[in-house]
Structure formats: C-alpha cells, structure tokens
Amino acid sequence: MYEKWLKAFHMVASQSSFTHAAKALNVGQPTISAHIKTLEDYFKVELFYRRGRTVELTDVGRSLFTITQGLYGHEAEAISYLRGIGRNDGGRLRLGAVGPHDVMALTQAFRNRYPRVELSVSVAPRDAIMAGLTGFDFDVGVVADAVTDSRYFCMLYDRHPVRIMVPHTHRLAKRRSLRLADLEGEGFILRDAGSATRRAFESALVEAGVRIRPIMEINVREAVREAVARGIGLGAIGETEFAPHENIRLLKVTDATIVIEAYVVCLAARRNRSLVDAFIRLAMDTAPFGGSNGHAERPRT
Secondary structure (H helix, E strand, C coil), X not given: CHHHHHHHHHHHHHHCCHHHHHHHHCCCHHHHHHHHHHHHHHHCCCCEEEECCEEEECHHHHHHHHHHHHHHHHHHHHHHHHHHCCCCCCCEEEEEECCHHXXXXXXXXXXHHCCCCEEEEEECCHHHHHHHXXXXXXXXXXXXXXXXXXXXXXXXXXXXXXXXXXECCCCCCCCXXXXXXXXXXXXXXXXXXXXXXXXXXXXXXXXXCCCCEEEEEECCHHHHHHHHHCCCCEEEEEHHXXXXXXXXXXXXXXXXXXXXXXXXXXXXXHCCCHHHHHHHHHHHHHCCCCCCCCCCCCCXX
C-alpha cells in the first residue's frame, strides 16, 4: 500500500503540482490528493505547504524527496533512455559547468551533430554541479578539477593558461610578458577560495617564493575584471575566460606554467545512457588535450 502513496508524493514533489502529477500518472487529481493525505495522516507528518494552487515541500518533504529520487528518478530515466536509444534525434540534455568557455564549445559541436536535442546549460559552482549530477538535475558536468570518486566517470577535456590582468595605468602595462618575481608585493583582486584559477596561481607563487598583497576577494570573474579595469589591483584569469577591455592589459607569465583544466564528468552508472554517451563521445572526439584515457599533452604556455 505504501508504493502508490510514495509514487504520488514523488510525482507531486517533482512536478510541484497536484494537477501535473495526476496527468503524469494518468489518474484523477482527487486520487493524487487522497494518496498524499493518507500518507501524511498515516505517519502523522506534513509533507507539503499548500498555498492555493502552488505547493512547497516542507523540511520533512524535502528529506523524503531525496529518498524517492532514488526509487523513481531511475524509472523516469529508464523511460527517457528507451525512447531515445539509437536515435539521439530528440530529448533533452542538461549540462552544468563552472565556466562558459568549454561547455559552450562542446554545446556548439553537439548541436551541430544532434540539432534536435534540446540543451540546457547552467553555470554553477563545482559542488552544485556534483550534487546536481547525483540528484539527476544535471546529466553531464564540466568542472575544473579531476573527479576521482569511482561513482563518476571523468575525462580531461582541455587545459588553458592563466594570464595576469594589469590596469592600463600600471607600471607593468607596457610589457608583453612578465616573470612571477615582477609581482612581488603587488596588490591583487582574488577569486574565492574555491576557484581553480586562484589555486593554480597561488601554487605557482608559493613555488616561486613570491608574495603578493591581497586587496579583496570576489566570487565572480566578471567582477574581478571590472575591479582591475578600475585600477584597484591586478588579477589572474584563464586566457579563454578573459573578455578584452580597453583599460586592461593581459600579460603572459614566462617563467612558470600556470594552467587550469576542464574535465567532463557524469555518473558512472549513467555513462552509457544514450544522450550522455553521445555527449561524452563527442567530447572525446574534440578534446584538444584530453580523450578517453584522460591523458594530456604538454599544455600551452
């Protein structure tokens, strides 16, 4: 008797609507409402806040939904897989990425190959992308760090050099390149601690024994660029992430190889799903520095 109650709950939670849940299960809305009420009454819990025609999960409801995702999320995935197997001429692929460059390159190539597949792209922090893969909110992720957890498939896609942004009024602005020692004592606008660019830059500074002067920390690369353009300080950025600005000079570091990487990742259990497999294979075919084995060539500097 629990199964029909839990399935009704899961559909309402995933659709955020009693009406849409009833259509998905091909039953009347009163039946869905009755199943939810019986489930709540039987266990003496409240699963939804009801506000007119809208519903919102309670804390108990959210916790239960994480469990039913494992029960019924796979069922929806199985139907989607069976409908799309061997065709890849429809359906939807949901992508999560920590930055726009690599995922847009892959998206363009994928659309050229499979024009009828609907793509959605969300730019989010790495932790959100990994959680989204586990929770079936994303099908494939593009992240800046290798994922070693055996629950995931992960391949190196590309590597990009890190450059230094310098305000056009700065003493270094007339240079085309610099050495890390030239940055000793300079004021820097830094990304947040989770930034792969910041970690790569700071690692190079430590290895070279160079100390900079942090001015402020900003969690969005566009805001770092704006701060540099206003002359507040210098900044580090991946070359492909930089949008040219008349007030910024982008300089190469000549005495250190500073790179950020891009990895394509998905749940290992979903690696061979039709659209996921198509995206992974395309990434392997087009990877400038990666491929099926994740090995990389010498990075560009």
